[in-house]
Amino acid sequence: MEGDPTLRLRVFNLNCWAIRYLSKRRQERVRLIGDTLRRERFDLVLLQEVWSERDYSDLKAKLGGCYPFSHYFRSGVIGSGLCVFSRFPILDTLLYQYSLNGYPYMLQHGDWFCGKSVGLVLAWGFTISLPPGSCQLHAEYCREKDAYLPHRLVQAWELAQFIRHTSKAADVVLLGGDLNMHPEDVGIRLLRGWTGLRDAFAEAARFEGCEDGCTLIPNNCFTVKSELLPFPLGIRIDYILYKAISSFTVKCEELKTTTGTAPGTDIPFSDHEAVMATLQIQRQGQAAGANLGTAEPTLADVVTEARTEVGVGLRAAQRQRYSTGRMAVLALLLLLLQAVAALGALAGLAAGQPFPKLSFSLLAFLAIGVLLLATGLHLFHTMEVKMLQGTEEQMRMALRALRERP
Amino acid sequence: MEGDPTLRLRVFNLNCWAIRYLSKRRQERVRLIGDTLRRERFDLVLLQEVWSERDYSDLKAKLGGCYPFSHYFRSGVIGSGLCVFSRFPILDTLLYQYSLNGYPYMLQHGDWFCGKSVGLVLAWGFTISLPPGSCQLHAEYCREKDAYLPHRLVQAWELAQFIRHTSKAADVVLLGGDLNMHPEDVGIRLLRGWTGLRDAFAEAARFEGCEDGCTLIPNNCFTVKSELLPFPLGIRIDYILYKAISSFTVKCEELKTTTGTAPGTDIPFSDHEAVMATLQIQRQGQAAGANLGTAEPTLADVVTEARTEVGVGLRAAQRQRYSTGRMAVLALLLLLLQAVAALGALAGLAAGQPFPKLSFSLLAFLAIGVLLLATGLHLFHTMEVKMLQGTEEQMRMALRALRERP
Numbered sequence: 111m112e113g114d115p116t117l118r119l120r121v122f123n124l125n126c127w128a129i130r131y132l133s134k135r136r137q138e139r140v141r142l143i144g145d146t147l148r149r150e151r152f153d154l155v156l157l158q159e160v161w162s163e164r165d166y167s168d169l170k171a172k173l174g175g176c177y178p179f180s181h182y183f184r185s186g187v188i189g190s191g192l193c194v195f196s197r198f199p200i201l202d203t204l205l206y207q208y209s210l211n212g213y214p215y216m217l218q219h220g221d222w223f224c225g226k227s228v229g230l231v232l233a234w235g236f237t238i239s240l241p242p243g244s245c246q247l248h249a250e251y252c253r254e255k256d257a258y259l260p261h262r263l264v265q266a267w268e269l270a271q272f273i274r275h276t277s278k279a280a281d282v283v284l285l286g287g288d289l290n291m292h293p294e295d296v297g298i299r300l301l302r303g304w305t306g307l308r309d310a311f312a313e314a315a316r317f318e319g320c321e322d323g324c325t326l327i328p329n330n331c332f333t334v335k336s337e338l339l340p341f342p343l344g345i346r347i348d349y350i351l352y353k354a355i356s357s358f359t360v361k362c363e364e365l366k367t368t369t370g371t372a373p374g375t376d377i378p379f380s381d382h383e384a385v386m387a388t389l390q391i392q393r394q395g396q397a398a399g400a401n402l403g404t405a406e407p408t409l410a411d412v413v414t415e416a417r418t419e420v421g422v423g424l425r426a427a428q429r430q431r432y433s434t435g436r437m438a439v440l441a442l443l444l445l446l447l448q449a450v451a452a453l454g455a456l457a458g459l460a461a462g463q464p465f466p467k468l469s470f471s472l473l474a475f476l477a478i479g480v481l482l483l484a485t486g487l488h489l490f491h492t493m494e495v496k497m498l499q500g501t502e503e504q505m506r507m508a509l510r511a512l513r514e515r516p
Numbered sequence: 517m518e519g520d521p522t523l524r525l526r527v528f529n530l531n532c533w534a535i536r537y538l539s540k541r542r543q544e545r546v547r548l549i550g551d552t553l554r555r556e557r558f559d560l561v562l563l564q565e566v567w568s569e570r571d572y573s574d575l576k577a578k579l580g581g582c583y584p585f586s587h588y589f590r591s592g593v594i595g596s597g598l599c600v601f602s603r604f605p606i607l608d609t610l611l612y613q614y615s616l617n618g619y620p621y622m623l624q625h626g627d628w629f630c631g632k633s634v635g636l637v638l639a640w641g642f643t644i645s646l647p648p649g650s651c652q653l654h655a656e657y658c659r660e661k662d663a664y665l666p667h668r669l670v671q672a673w674e675l676a677q678f679i680r681h682t683s684k685a686a687d688v689v690l691l692g693g694d695l696n697m698h699p700e701d702v703g704i705r706l707l708r709g710w711t712g713l714r715d716a717f718a719e720a721a722r723f724e725g726c727e728d729g730c731t732l733i734p735n736n737c738f739t740v741k742s743e744l745l746p747f748p749l750g751i752r753i754d755y756i757l758y759k760a761i762s763s764f765t766v767k768c769e770e771l772k773t774t775t776g777t778a779p780g781t782d783i784p785f786s787d788h789e790a791v792m793a794t795l796q797i798q799r800q801g802q803a804a805g806a807n808l809g810t811a812e813p814t815l816a817d818v819v820t821e822a823r824t825e826v827g828v829g830l831r832a833a834q835r836q837r838y839s840t841g842r843m844a845v846l847a848l849l850l851l852l853l854q855a856v857a858a859l860g861a862l863a864g865l866a867a868g869q870p871f872p873k874l875s876f877s878l879l880a881f882l883a884i885g886v887l888l889l890a891t892g893l894h895l896f897h898t899m900e901v902k903m904l905q906g907t908e909e910q911m912r913m914a915l916r917a918l919r920e921r922p
Contacts, residue, residue: 181913184906185899201917203910204681207613275610279684468874475881493591500590504609511607 117391118363122152123286123350125325125382127332128191130162134332135377140165142372143379144172147195151176152386155195156286159380166193206272208265260423262290263416264501266297270304271504281358282391283307285351288325288382293346300416303409304508307351310362310387319367322346325383329370332381350387357394364388410512417505424498431491438484444477523797524769528558529692529756531731531788533738534597536568540738541783546571548778549785550578553601557582558792561601562692565786572599612678614671666829668696669822670907672703676710677910687764688797689713691757694731694788699752706822709815710914713757716768716793725773728752731789735776738787756793763800770794816918823911830904837897844890850883 127133128140140160147155147169155177160166166182173180177195181203184190194200266289277283285307291297293309302309311323320327320343327344328335338344354360366386372379448470533539534546546566553561553575561583566572572588579586583601587609590596600606672695683689691713697703699715708715717729726733726749733750734741744750760766772792778785854876 184902184909200913202677202681203913204677205906271608271610275608275682468877471874471878496590500611503590507606507609 115393119154119389119391120150120152121154121156121284121286121350121387121389122147122150122384123156123348123386124379124384125158125288125348126160126165127380127382128160128162128165136165139377139379140168142375142377144169146372146379147173148176151197153197154284157193157195158288159191160193161188161191169193169195204276206268208268260420260426260498263297263300263419263423264497266291266301267304267416267420267501267505270301273305273307277305277355280355282360283353283355286349286385288348290347296412296415296419298349299412302351303412305353307353308360308362310350310352310365310385310389311346314362314365314387316364317366319365320344320369320383323365323367323385325367325385326381327370327383330378330381330383331370332378348382348385350385352387352389354391359392359394361390361392362387363390410509413505413509413512417502417509420498420502420505424495424502427491427494427498431488431495434484434487434491438481438488441477441481441484445474445481448474448477521799525560525795525797526556526558527560527562527690527692527756527793527795528553528556528790529562529754529792530785530790531564531694531754532566532571533786533788534566534568534571542571545783545785546574548781548783550575552778552785553579554582557603559603560690563599563601564694565597566599567594567597575599575601610682612674614674666826666832666904669703669706669825669829670903672697672707673710673822673826673907673911676707679711679713683711683761686761688766689759689761692755692791694754696753702818702821702825704755705818708757709818711759713759714766714768716756716758716771716791716795717752720768720771720793722770723772725771726750726775726789729771729773729791731773731791732787733776733789736784736787736789737776738784754788754791756791758795760797765798765800767796767798768793769796816915819911819915819918823908823915826904826908826911830901830908833897833900833904837894837901840890840893840897844887844894847883847887847890851880851887854880854883 124143126140126143128136130136133139143157155173157169160169160182163182170180173195177197179196179198179200180194181200182193183203183205185205185207190205269285273283273285283305289298289301293311301307311317317323320329322343323346324341324344325346325348326333326338328338328342329344333344350365352360352362364387367383368379369383370378452470530549532546532549534542536542539545549563561579563575566575566588569588576586579601583603585602585604585606586600587606588599589609589611591611591613596611675691679689679691689711691711695704695707699717707713717723723729726735728749729752730747730750731752731754732739732744734744734748735750739750756771758766758768770793773789774785775789776784858876
């Protein structure tokens with residue numbers, strides 16, 4: 111980032127909701143997104159939930175002229191759904207897998223099968239971190255009784271740690287994506303506090319768009335209205351965050367969101383609103399140094415709060431590990447009992463046949479099924495316990511470091 | 517790392533082979549390792565395959581006096597087995613999960629259930645990366661027909677990328693561990709070339725220990741002699757690698773390995789030999805800059821070679837994805853056929869009962885079992901394909917960057 115003392119960077123961020131066969135009017139919307147991006151000529155485009163590689167290829171073919179550099183992150187069964195288009199050369203990429211991402215047996219939520227990772231793009235002095243789509247961080251399905259909160263906090267923590275460790279030599283760090291957290295949630299406060307990232311919405315000199323910067327609004331014809339009932343204005347869960355690390359400063363000149371429909375049309379880009387930021391990046395005399403965003407006593411409180419929630423998740427995971435282990439043992443005992451009975455019958459200890467063959471073998475199959483399932487779940491929850499313990503330990507270390515700092 | 521112009525750093529690295537119930541004379545050996553470490557007072561101790569947290573706690577209690585800082589990395593079902601003891605404060609840690617790590621159904625190899633990750637420790641200006649234990653990088657079970665080579669290459673690549681991205685602001689980077697690769701293997705050449713890390717054995721001014729620096733030798737009473745038949749001297753798979761990033765230089769003054777038994781006893785520490793390096797770290801006038809270790813045309817050749825191997829793995833994974841998918845479809849068809857037959861029988865289309873109930877339901881259970889298994893494997897191989905494609909793409913990008921560099 112040499113030469114020009116001031117760089118104006120226009121960033122576009124959108125959760126595209128482009129799931130093949132499931133998302134409404136997908137092809138039409140992807141075409142619309144491509145047309146708009148070609149017309150508007152942003153500098154950086156961060157897209158999430160582009161689940162089909164075909165859609166990515168179509169976009170790439172359409173946008174090749176004005177965004178010569180692009181990258182699609184592959185991961186998980188379905189993919190990460192994440193891609194980036196850039197006017198600047200993409201020098202390198204890195205994918206970081208979160209250690210926890212929901213439960214494989216919650217098929218209806220599907221998070222476990224998605225990305226599980228954050229993508230990193232290095233482009234010309236920027237480090238751009240992209241948590242992929244609404245699938246990441248883990249989606250919130252029920253705000254009152256949020257069973258995934260500990261997983262989401264582990265992810266927020268890992269995302270923050272990943273950004274801290276990978277951005278040390280960057281000039282500017284950008285994070286764009288659907289974080290599935292409201293601005294005041296502990297995960298967002300943790301992420302912002304621990305990385306020093308600033309929220310473009312809060313910092314913008316000019317703002318234009320939905321009230322409170324909401325990105326999931328009742329006015330959008332694709333949103334599920336019942337989920338937004340407690341929030342008449344909608345919610346803000348898509349963010350552009352940034353900070354300058356070395357001898358640069360970043361300011362947000364302008365932030366815009368779409369407001370339920372794409373400009374000049376009657377359908378929206380997606381069920382989420384697009385977030386568009388104009389950042390002003392300036393070289394300054396001396397290095398600013400990596401500073402944490404919030405005052406440190408507050409940061410310690412946030413880390414403590416997050417650690418408490420992770421602890422709650424840990425105890426729940428320990429209980430589940432125990433109960434699945436017990437179920438596996440019971441199924442094994444039943445199988446052993448059946449084996450003894452069958453051997454007894456074979457050895458002629460019982461006169462005639464004590465059990466009807468059909469129900470006997472059905473029972474055996476059932477026991478095998480339960481044994482396999484319970485063992486699998488037990489292994490899964492064992493991993494979950496380990497990762498939650500690991501995160502709690504890291505947070506403890508962070509708290510110690512915060513307290514010991516002069 | 518301010519003040520003293522020259523720092524002498526003594527590093528100890530050992531794959532401890534401490535698997536509960538399975539490793540021979542485990543407790544005796546862990547005690548011996550602890551006693552030696554307490555006596556020798558190294559600066560940094562990197563241990564792998566400490567699978568039991570109890571063993572870690574025992575070591576921590578014993579070593580607390582001379583190594584006041586330590587960390588145990590938790591991950592996977594069994595754990596990462598990795599821990600570090602340090603004279604310097606450990607400021608921060610980060611765990612990076614590899615995207616591929618063998619196959620869950622290869623129970624006899626067990627790699628899938630282990631760590632799957634590399635640990636990062638920040639201690640006082642050092643960045644220390646630790647690929648955990650012989651479980652990581654993925655173990656080599658058959659050198660002639662090495663089905664895991666693509667997975668190991670993906671891991672070597674991810675490890676290299678992880679080190680590149682996290683070490684940019686470090687003074688000195690250290691990597692210690694059992695890499696499960698011979699010094700001339702493509703994975704090691706890739707790792708060294710792409711990160712610029714230097715091999716302490718090759719650079720050491722003085723060396724003392726097993727011939728060729730081997731760390732798995734026939735003289736050790738715990739090694740499996742038949743596996744070492746093609747290598748009469750043994751093999752070298754445990755490494756200490758290093759580089760200086762900013763205004764420092766690192767030299768390896770001395771490298772030692774144990775030679776089949778622990779010093780002063782008749783049993784070895786482990787089935788691996790310990791590697792002990794004395795490094796001399798010096799501040800120099802101006803920043804050296806991150807330089808790549810090998811000449812770049814050679815590096816391009818290495819990346820090309822690795823990419824070819826990853827491509828071979830990709831095609832194998834695609835074949836397996838196809839065949840497991842086909843098996844799932846066949847099982848589904850069989851189930852549907854059975855359902856039609858059963859409905860037909862219920863509707864009285866067939867006179868009497870066409871099938872014996874028992875074998876009919878056994879067949880149905882079998883079909884369900886095959887369907888579930890094949891679907892699971894299909895999903896797994898789909899993920900494998902995606903990750904191999906992602907790595908191939910990253911390597912392609914790296915090759916382009918290497919070629920375009922002036």
